[in-house]
Amino acid sequence: MTTAKTRIRIGSAPDSWGVWFPDDPRQVPWRRFLDEVAGAGYRWIELGPYGYLPTDPARLTEETAVRELRVSAGTVFTGLHHGPAVWEKTWAHVSDVAALAQAVGARHLVVIPSFWRDDKTGAILEDSTLTAAQWRDLARQTERxxxxxxxxxxxxxxxxxxxxxHIDSEENVARFLHATDSDLVSLCLDTGHYAYCGGDSVKLIETYGERIGYLHLKQVDPEVLAQVRSAGTPFGPAVAQGVMCEPPHGVPALEPVLAAAQSLDVELFAIVEQDMYPCDPDKPLPIAERTRAFLRSCGA
Structure with missing residues (x-):
């Protein structure tokens, strides 16, 4: 009989190798990422930024299969609060990623809302608070x-x-969940981002368990977090300052998060993501190996 614990599938992602962009000279080459993520003991990966891994399904299938890897999800960034006007542009990008994800056997598409300030420069791109009309557009277009x-x-x-x-804090996450159809829209709970924004992952899982469809496992360094929040530092520079740290040295504690997720008794992917762009190319592998060992000690 399958137990709840065996229904949590652990994986990792290009993000844990310092990969944020399809092509960047400061990032590890994609073959090295695949070799190292497999060598670290992971069997599931995400696609990362579209174009980093091969976009030809046959080639990507071959490259992952030879390393005994499988793909859990693709990822897209969207600005759906802008309403129907951005639909065609959004769908053109989403359909490329979704088609590749489907072709290589993935079952999920991680949708990240667009940033209200530039994650490199901190330039304000739009108001950090949505209007009531923008909330309605966000909900309806996400359902669409x-x-x-x-x-x-x-x-x-x-x-x-x-x-x-705009989907960040406990208040905004709850508002988004109440505004969207549970049959259509689930959450990818990123434990690090939620803690970064003041949220309690265990409480979220216990309160909205039926809406948790996917997990990203991540921790924040509370001392660095206090500094960047006090300074109003944008997310990109905060990552460069080490706000995301190696488990189990940060918050939230991952054991209670995994226990809460296991209690849901549903199949869930739990993908390790430790933001650290940019980073030395030799840094990710030892961290990935230690993190995998730590998660095994938590029963995952």
């Missing part, structure tokens, strides 16, 4: 996206609350 992704590609949309976006 989830429906289209499901109907065309058979993928489940999981929306990722994220620092420096």
């Amino acid at each position: 996206l989830a429906r289209e992704v499901r109907d065309h590609y058979g993928l489940r949309v999981v929306v990722h609350p994220h620092a420096d976006t």
Whole structure:
């Protein structure tokens, strides 16, 4: 009989290797990422930024299969609070990622809201607070996206609350959940981002368990977090300052998070993501190995 614990599938992602962009000279080459993530003991990965890994399904399938890796999800950034006016541009990008994810056997599409300030420069791109009309557009367009992704590609949309976006705090996450159809829209709970924005992951899982469709496992350094929040530092520079840290040295504690997720008794991916762009290319692998060992000690 399958137990709850065995229904948590642990993976990692290009993000844990310092990869934020399709092509950047400061990032590790994609073959090295695949070699090292497999060598560290992970069997599931995400696509990362579209274009980092091969976008030809046959080639990507071959490259992952030879390393005994499988793909859990693709990722897209969207500005759906802007309403129907951005639909065509959004769908053009989403359909590329979703088609690749479907072709290589993934079942999820992680949707991240667009940033209200530039994650490198800190330049204000728009108001950090949505109007009532923008909240309605965000909810309706996310439902539309989830429906289209499901109907065309058979993928489940999981929306990722994220620092420096409009879906960030406990209040805004709850508002988003209450505004969207639970049959269409689930959450990708990123434990690090939620803590970064003041949220309690265990409480969220216990309160909205039926909406948790996917996990990103991440921790923040509370001392660095206090500094960057006090200074109003944008997310990108905060990462460069080490706000995201190696488990189990930060918050939230991952053992209670995994226990709460296991109590849901549903299949969940739990993908390790430690933001550290940019980083020395030799830094990620030892961290990934230690993190995998730590998660095994937590029963995952």
